[in-house]
Amino acid sequence: MHVRRLGALLSCVAALLVALTATPAGAQPAQHSRAAVPAQLRQVMRAHPGGKLIAPNVAAWDGGKITYGVPDAAAPNATHECAMGYYCFYQDANYSGAWVQWDPAYCDSSVGNFTWWTGWNDAISSWMNKTYKKINVYENTDLGGRLLWSEPPMPNNHSWYAWTYVGDANNDRASSFNCP
Ligand SMILES: [Ca+2]
Secondary structure (H helix, E strand, O other): OEEEEOOOHHHHHHHHHHHHHOOOOOOOOHHHOOOHHHHHHHHHHHHOOOOEEEEOOEEEEHHHOEEEEOOOOOOOOOEOOOOOOOEEEEEEOOOEEEEEEEOHHHHOOOOEEHHHOOOOOOOOOEEEEOOOOOEEEEEEHHHEEEEEEEEOOOOEOOEEEEEOOOOOOOOOOOOEEEOO
C-alpha cells in the first residue's frame, strides 16, 4: 500500500474526461466505435433508473454522487483518478478499466453489494479511497465470507490510500463492502 500525494488531482478528472472525449469521431476504426460505450452505460442506467450521461463514457446518479465510467475501447488502459471526497473501485489493476466512484454518504448505514451492478461482482482489481472513512471489502454479498481488504481513511487532506492491485488471492472476488 502506498500513500499518494495530492498533486494536481483537482483537475485530473476533468482533464481525463477532456482527454477521453477529445478524439474526433471517426478517428478510430469502426470496431472501436465510441458509440459502444454509452450503450453499455445506458444498459446500466436501465437497471438503475435515475442516471444520466454526463460525458460520452460517464454516467451519474444523484447529481454525480455516484458515477460510473467505461474507458473508450481505443484507450482501454486509461486510468481514472478518484475525486477528492469519494472512493473508487476499478475492474482492472492500476486504477484502470471500468470504474465506479461513490459518495461516502452511501456507505454510512448500508451494505453495498457489487451484485447490484451488472458485471461488477467478482470483478475488482484496484481501489482508491479519498474519504475519511475506512472501507471493508468482503468476499461474499452482505459482508459474508472472507474480509478481502480494508481501505484506511485519509490521514489528512493532502494524502490518501490506494492499491494498484489487490493481489492474486483477492483479485476478482469482491462482492460487498461497508464503512465500519
Ligand atoms: Ca465474491
